[in-house]
Amino acid sequence: MQNQGLKRYLVNFTSAFKFGLMKTIINFKSVVLLCLTALFFYTTSSAQTSFNPKVGLHISAIDGKFKDTSSLNSRVGWQVGLDIRKGSELFFLNPGLHYIVTSVDLKKEIKTNGGIQDITGSTTIQSISLPINGGIYLTGKDQALMRIYIHGGILPNYIIGIKSVEKFDLNPSEFNRFQFGVNGGVGIDLLFLHIGAKYEYYLNDYFKNQPGKNRTISVSLGFVF
Numbered sequence: 001m002q003n004q005g006l007k008r009y010l011v012n013f014t015s016a017f018k019f020g021l022m023k024t025i026i027n028f029k030s031v032v033l034l035c036l037t038a039l040f041f042y043t044t045s046s047a048q049t050s051f052n053p054k055v056g057l058h059i060s061a062i063d064g065k066f067k068d069t070s071s072l073n074s075r076v077g078w079q080v081g082l083d084i085r086k087g088s089e090l091f092f093l094n095p096g097l098h099y100i101v102t103s104v105d106l107k108k109e110i111k112t113n114g115g116i117q118d119i120t121g122s123t124t125i126q127s128i129s130l131p132i133n134g135g136i137y138l139t140g141k142d143q144a145l146m147r148i149y150i151h152g153g154i155l156p157n158y159i160i161g162i163k164s165v166e167k168f169d170l171n172p173s174e175f176n177r178f179q180f181g182v183n184g185g186v187g188i189d190l191l192f193l194h195i196g197a198k199y200e201y202y203l204n205d206y207f208k209n210q211p212g213k214n215r216t217i218s219v220s221l222g223f224v225f
Contacts, residue, residue, distance in 0.1 A: 048086065048087060048088065049084065049085070049086045050084070050085040050086075050224050050225065051082065051083075051084055051085075051224070051225055052082065052083040052084070052085060052096075052194055052222055052223070052224045053081075053082050053222050053223055054080070054081060054082075054083065054194060054196065054220040054221060054222025054223075055078070055079070055080045055220065055221060055222065056078065056079050056080075056196070056218050056219050056220030056221065056222075057076055057077070057078055057079075057218065057219055057220075058076070058077050058078070058079060058100070058102075058216050058217060058218030058219075059074055059075070059076055059077070059216070059217055059218075060074040060077065060102055060104075060214055060215065060216045061074060061214070061215045061216075062074065062104075062206050062212050062213070062214050062215075072104045072105070072106060073104060073105040073107070074102065074103070074104050074105075075103040075104060075105060075122070076103065077100065077101050077102040077103045077124075078100075078101055079098050079099065079100040079101065079129075079218065079220070080098070080099050081096055081097055081098030081099060081129070082096060082097055082098075083095070083096035083131075084096065085135070085224075087135075089137065089140055090136060090137055090140070091134065091135070091136055091137075092134070092135050092136075092137070092149075093133075093134055093135075094131075094132075094133040094134060094135045094151050094153070095130070095131065095132050095133070096129075096130070096131045096133070097128070097129075097130060098128070098129040098130075098131070099126070099127075099128060099129075100126070100127045100128070100129055100157075101124050101125070101126055102124065102125040102126075102127070103122065103123075103124050104122065104123055104124075104125065105120065105121075105122050106120065106121040106122060106123060106165060106168050107119070107120050107121075108168065119167050119168075121165045121166070121167065121168055122165070123162065123163045123164075123165045123168070123170060124162075124163045125159060125161070125162050125163075126159070126160050126161040126162075127157050127158060127159045127160060127179075128157070128158050128160055129155060129156070129157045129158075130155075130156045130157075131153060131154070131155050131156075131183060132153050132154050132155075132156075133151045133152055133153030133154075133183070134151065134152070134153055135149050135150060135151030135152075135187075136149060136150055136151075137149045138150065145190070145191065146188065146189065146190055147188070147189040148186070148187070148188050148189075149186070149187050149189075150184070150185070150186050150187075151184070151185055151186075151187065151198075152182070152183060152184035152185070153182070153183065154180070154181075154182060154183075155179075155180070155181040155182060155183045155200055155202070156178070156179075156180055157178070157179040157180070157181065157202070158177060158178050158179070159172065159175055159177040159178075159179070162175065173208075174207060174208055174209065175206065175207055175208065176204055176205055176206060176207065176208055179202045179204060179206070179214065180202065180203055180204055181200050181201055181202035181203055181214075182200075182201055182203070183198055183199065183200040183201070184198060184199055185197055185198025185199065186198075189224050192223055192224060192225055193221075193222075193223065193224070194220070194221065194222040194223060194224045195219075195220075195221060196219065196220045196221075196222075197217075197218065197219045197220075198217075198218055199215075199216070199217055200214075200215065200216040200217075200218070201213070201215050202214045202215070
């Protein structure tokens with residue numbers, strides 16, 4: 001009888017725990033969805049909202065090597081995206097959506113009968129970035145001729161594709177496809193034209209099994225309306 005009671009208690013406890021865990025997960029997802037919905041309506045409302053489509057160039061630096069034998073040296077890459085500015089005459093929220101193509105040179109050493117031979121190649125890494133920044137107008141938003149601002153915040157980034165290269169085993173599963181970083185920059189609006197520059201620093205390693213973080217400097221040109 002005692003064993004049956006203990007089993008019944010364990011079954012009830014397990015069911016209650018599973019129910020509580022699922023309820024917590026559902027509540028968390030609901031909160032995240034609510035925040036994203038509120039952010040969407042806040043940034044897309046018509047009052048004091050600016051749209052900033054842009055294109056630009058960047059260069060990255062990755063500390064470390066891929067699989068100990070292969071090195072990645074960054075070349076100039078490019079990006080295209082849209083930022084939204086929503087706020088007052090001084091402070092504003094500045095989320096965005098960017099498509100990024102990073103170009104890198106590859107190099108590794110292989111042993112041959114004649115000694116060590118260098119193998120070289122190049123590839124591109126495509127990713128989607130969702131910066132969530134806040135900013136401050138240094139000259140004031142009501143300056144029609146020229147506006148200068150600074151911004152900074154968090155930077156989620158996801159690698160969506162890696163171009164394969166002969167003689168280099170670039171398996172996407174060996175990259176940390178989700179990157180999380182911080183960024184900061186400065187922008188200038190000249191009437192409807194935009195010029196910007198920013199620095200990005202990613203907090204987690206670029207590869208799963210090798211240490212090495214990614215840093216990026218970029219410049220951009222675009223419009224603001």
